[in-house]
Amino acid sequence: MENGTAVHPQVRAWLERSVLQPYISEFCSRLQRSRYHASTIHCYLYCIAHFAHWAGRHRLALVKMDERTTTRFVAEHLPHCDCPYPVKRGRSDTRAALSHLLQTLSTCEVTTENRADWDPLHTELSSFDRYMTEVKGLAQSTRQQRIHIIRRFLNERFASGSFMPDRIRPTDIRRFVLGQEGVHSTGTIHVVGGAIRCYLRFRSVAGDPVHGLLDAVPSVAHWRLASLPEVLSEKEVQQLLGSFEQLPRSPKRAHAMARCLTDIGLRASEVVQLHLSDVDWRAGTIRLAANKSRRIDVLPLPTETGRAIAEYLRTERPQTSNRALFVRDGAPFDRPIQAGVVRRVIRQAYLRCGLAHSRVHILRHSLASSLLKTGTPLKEIADILRHRSLDTSVIYTKVDTNRLAAVAMPWPGRSL
Structure with missing residues (x-):
């Protein structure tokens, strides 16, 4: 490679035939500037070559190289990978390498498709995050937890159709908060229910009539200051x-x-x-x-x-x-x-x-x-x-x- 990293001929061929080829040198330089060890850079390069080989087989254009595509590669391809030697199949290393790749493409101002055009759920969750930040003033960790819960809820509710929040029903909420057959613990019900209430209030600000849905969110008994705090001597x-x-x-x-x-x-x-x-x-x-x-x-x-x-x-x-x-x-x-x-x-x-x-x-x-x-x-x-x-x-x-x-x-x- 241009930065002096020695790689297997097959890896070199995958990279040089890929639409990612113009950005590989910057990818390696970025890792070197961050003081990654040479062995780590070598490993990440093999992971990127594997992704490039898979993307080439699926004829993915450069504008498709985004977080959704890399997640699909890790979640769907790696568990059933039959690509020839010398591919890297470790999920942790692959996720890290692809994260650096996306950052490199962003630094090089590579334009990807506007996610809002094809993923209305992404737009919905982004608006919900802004609501929690600007209106509720919630901490980042709380916002991330609630976005994760609402993403699961909406994906389950609209798995087989278009995203239409006005079609959420009270039974959908109760089933999700309580878990299948009511298996969720009281702590989980409290956390999940809080996230659902927050999302419904966000939808209320957007003009949706959600009062009936708010009443459908299950609650658990909670007495303030009832427990004893754990302490160390x-x-x-x-x-x-x-x-x-x-x-x-x-x-x-x-x-x-x-x-x-x-x-x-x-x-x-x-x-x-x-x-x-x-x-x-x-x-x-x-x-x-x-x-x-x-x-x-x-x-x-x-x-x-x-x-x-x-x-x-x-x-x-x-x-x-x-x-x-x-x-x-x-x-x-x-x-x-x-x-x-x-x-x-x-x-x-x-x-x-x-x-x-x-x-x-x-x-x-x-x-x-x-x-x-x-x-x-x-x-x-x-x-x-x-x-x-x-x-x-x-x-x-x-x-x-x-x-x-x-x-x-x-x-x-x-x-x-």
Whole structure:
């Protein structure tokens, strides 16, 4: 190839005969600029050659090379592939390679067909996403979850015909929310039902009469503050924080992220949104912008948290032009990490410590419980956790057993 990558003659032939041939050099250069290892570039090139061979057999024009086509290749062709040696059939590598290919074509300003012309569902979901952003002000993770649910619902409802939202019936909604034969759990019903209600309100804004459909969405019983928050003891928190030294890869990044969770009570989404400029080393503060409450908050930066962040920046953070505080430890380095990385780091720490937990939010609960036990007023705890309402923080009083014991009344009939 032009960039010096040695490939099998068959792979070279597939690429050179493909409509993708003019963009292969830029594809490889893009990966090199992102500091991908030579073996990874080699693998991705073989994946692209496989896709090019398949596209050539189906006589797909360049304007058809879009996300829908690549998804079809991975979902329909790879499981039944009989293409000759030396094809690559790994789904994970193929998805990653095709994602880079689409980005390369976009950078090269290759025009694809207007999706809105042939996919009205795509237009519908894009409008729904704008509604959730501009009207509801929902976080990105919530929007993505609800779009995924509504896409499944609409695909099931209109699988055999044209997309016509005015033909949605109450029975369609009940069947989808409850699951086939009512197998969905109460938690699933709550999440799916919330997404359906949000979509119906969006359709109401568009002028559809949806009041009868809203009444058809099943609900589950839910009593506010009825449950007990899961918390870790102080000993368990220290055990977790000490477990990151065992990591063979990025231990200081993992420790710094965990400190942000346990010392300041940040959410996983807030950790990944931190930028270098958000830490004021002189004032000893850290700024949270565009968080769940959609406001800017400035919190004190505890000494141990600041020390952990500084150690990561000095000794482990790769050189990159990205201003995110926590960045990837593998190519492409110039991108911030995703919230899933934070969750995976904490789940693995739970396993190393033998703790039967999985949720990152437990660390936030543990901080609140610890502050309450040391006598911190409930209002200050609400401020630290950035709760809009004091009622949200009240639940932590239910795990403050020492204070509850002091006000507990004698059990009726108990001998004094």
